[in-house]
Amino acid sequence: MIKVLLFAHLQEKIGTDNIVIEKNSLTVKELRDFVSQTYEVGSLENVMVAVNEEYALEEDLVQAGDTVAFIPPVSGG
Template structure:
């Protein structure tokens, strides 16, 4: 199982703080594509993705037990 943490508006759109993906191994891109198809959240083009607290690229591998975080851009004032 891969745990996916959601932050900011992604958390609000999905309605929970995290989701679980039942896969042994996949890529960051596959996780991005899965979330886009499973949830009505718009796009993830500007969302940074971290795996085990390190920023990841689309072709990076994610394994069971890893924690993935979807971090949308934030603005402040």
């Protein structure tokens, strides 16, 4: 089980602040693709990803028990 925390527009589109993915292991890229397709949120290319509170690269491995945060770009003023 991989817990995914959602922020900003992702939270609004999916309707919750977190989801649970019943997978044992995948790369950050595979997780992005899975969430994008499963929840129909569009491209997640510009979304920063942190695994266990550390920013992650596309090829980094996410394993069962990890907590992943999808952090969309924000603008402010």
